[in-house]
Amino acid sequence: MTIRTALVTLLAIALFAWFLSRANLSSVAAEIAHARMDLIVWSIGIAVVMPVLRAVRWRYLLDPVGPTRFGPVLRATIIGFAALALLPARAGDVIRPYLVARTERLNAASVFATIVMERALDIIVVLTLLASFVWLFGGRAILPPAVLAPIQASATLAGGIVIVLMAVMWTLATHPERIERLVASSDRVLPRRVAHSLARLARTFSEGFAVAREPRDLAVAFVLSFPLWVSIAFQAWLVTTAFGIAIPVAASFLIQAMLVIGVAVPTPGAVGSFHEAYRIAVTTFFHAPNNAAVSAALVLHAVSFLTSIVPGVIVMAYDGMSVAGLGRLAGVAREGRPASPDEVRGEETAGASADEVPVLRPSGR
Numbered sequence: 001m002t003i004r005t006a007l008v009t010l011l012a013i014a015l016f017a018w019f020l021s022r023a024n025l026s027s028v029a030a031e032i033a034h035a036r037m038d039l040i041v042w043s044i045g046i047a048v049v050m051p052v053l054r055a056v057r058w059r060y061l062l063d064p065v066g067p068t069r070f071g072p073v074l075r076a077t078i079i080g081f082a083a084l085a086l087l088p089a090r091a092g093d094v095i096r097p098y099l100v101a102r103t104e105r106l107n108a109a110s111v112f113a114t115i116v117m118e119r120a121l122d123i124i125v126v127l128t129l130l131a132s133f134v135w136l137f138g139g140r141a142i143l144p145p146a147v148l149a150p151i152q153a154s155a156t157l158a159g160g161i162v163i164v165l166m167a168v169m170w171t172l173a174t175h176p177e178r179i180e181r182l183v184a185s186s187d188r189v190l191p192r193r194v195a196h197s198l199a200r201l202a203r204t205f206s207e208g209f210a211v212a213r214e215p216r217d218l219a220v221a222f223v224l225s226f227p228l229w230v231s232i233a234f235q236a237w238l239v240t241t242a243f244g245i246a247i248p249v250a251a252s253f254l255i256q257a258m259l260v261i262g263v264a265v266p267t268p269g270a271v272g273s274f275h276e277a278y279r280i281a282v283t284t285f286f287h288a289p290n291n292a293a294v295s296a297a298l299v300l301h302a303v304s305f306l307t308s309i310v311p312g313v314i315v316m317a318y319d320g321m322s323v324a325g326l327g328r329l330a331g332v333a334r335e336g337r338p339a340s341p342d343e344v345r346g347e348e349t350a351g352a353s354a355d356e357v358p359v360l361r362p363s364g365r
Contacts, residue, residue, distance in 0.1 A: 014272070020294065031295035043238040046231050051078050051311065058114065060218075062100070068104045078315045079315055080093070082315075083326050093115050094112070095326070095333050110210075122260075125229045130256075130257045139250070142248070169212055170209070170212045174213060229256065233253050234252060240252070240296055263277075279297050
C-alpha cells in the first residue's frame with residue numbers, strides 16, 4: 001500500500017466515522033427497513049440508462065479526434081466508472097481514455113483531453129441546474145437567507161473558473177502548433193530531447209480539445225449532458241423521498257451540486273465524503289432529521305456505486321479482466337505504456353511488450 005493510498009483510506013474512515021457519529025444506528029436501521037422500496041427500485045432502474053447517455057455524449061467529444069464505435073466506448077465507460085467507485089485518486093478517469101485509445105487506435109493524450117472537456121461540461125450543467133432551482137423553481141423562497149448568499153457566491157465563482165477553463169481549452173484546440181512551439185522553447189533549460197518530447201505530448205493533448213472547433217459536436221454533447229444530470233438528480237430525489245424527506249423535485253439539483261463536491265474528495269468510492277455531503281445538504285437546507293438523512297445517504301451511496309460496480313465487474317469478466325488487475329491497469333495507463341494480458345488479469349509480470357493486444361476485445365465493429 002502506497003502512502004497516498006494509506007492517506008486517502010484513513011481520510012475515508014475518518015469522514016465516515018464523523019458521518020455516523022451523531023446518528024442513532026438502531027434508528028438508522030429502522031429507517032432503512034421502513035423506506036419505500038418501490039422508489040429505491042425506480043432509482044436503480046434509472047442507473048441503467050446513465051452509461052448509455054455518457055457513452056453517446058463521449059462519442060461526440062471524441063469525433064474530432066477520430067472515429068469510434070459505440071460498443072468499445074460503452075464498455076470503456078462502464079469499466080471506467082466501476083474503477084471510479086473501486087479505486088482512489090479518480091483512477092477511472094485515466095483507465096477510460098486509455099481503453100478507448102487502445103481499442104480505437106487513437107492517441108491516448110488526445111483522448112484524455114476529451115475527459116477534461118467532459119468534466120467542464122459536467123460542471124457547467126450542474127451549475128445551470130443549480131441556478132434554475134434558485135431562480136426558476138422557487139429556491140430563493142425555500143432556502144434560508146443565511147445560506148442563499150454563499151450558494152450564489154460559490155456558484156458564481158465556479159462558473160467563472162469554468163469560463164476561463166473553456167477559453168483555455170479553445171485556445172489549445174485552435175493553436176496546437178503554437179502550444180508545441182511554446183513547450184519546445186523549454187529546451188533552453190531542459191535537455192533538448194526531453195523538451196521536444198514534452199512539446200509533442202502538449203500538441204497531441206491540445207488536439208484532444210478539437211471539439212471546441214466543432215460547434216455542432218460540442219452543442220450536441222452539451223445538450224446530452226442535461227438528461228444525464230437530470231437523471232442523476234432525479235435518482236437522488238427518489239431515494240430522498242423514499243425516506244420521507246419531503247423536498248421539491250428541483251431541490252435535488254442543490255443536493256446534486258453538494259454531492260459533486262463530495263465525490264471530488266479522492267477517497268475510495270467517495271466513502272465518507274459522499275455521505276457527509278448528502279447529510280449536510282438535506283439537514284442544513286431542508287431541515288431533515290439527522291437519522292433519516294444518514295439512512296438516505298447510505299442507501300443513495302449504495303445505489304449509486306453498486307450500479308456502477310456490478311456492471312463494471314460483469315463487463316471486465318467478459319473481457320478477461322479482473323478487479324485485482326484494475327488498479328495495476330490504472331498505473332499502466334498513467335505510465336502511458338501497453339498493458340500485458342497478465343497485468344490485466346491481475347497477475348505479476350516481468351514486463352510488457354510494446355505490441356501487446358488491446359485490453360478490450362475488438363468486437364462490435
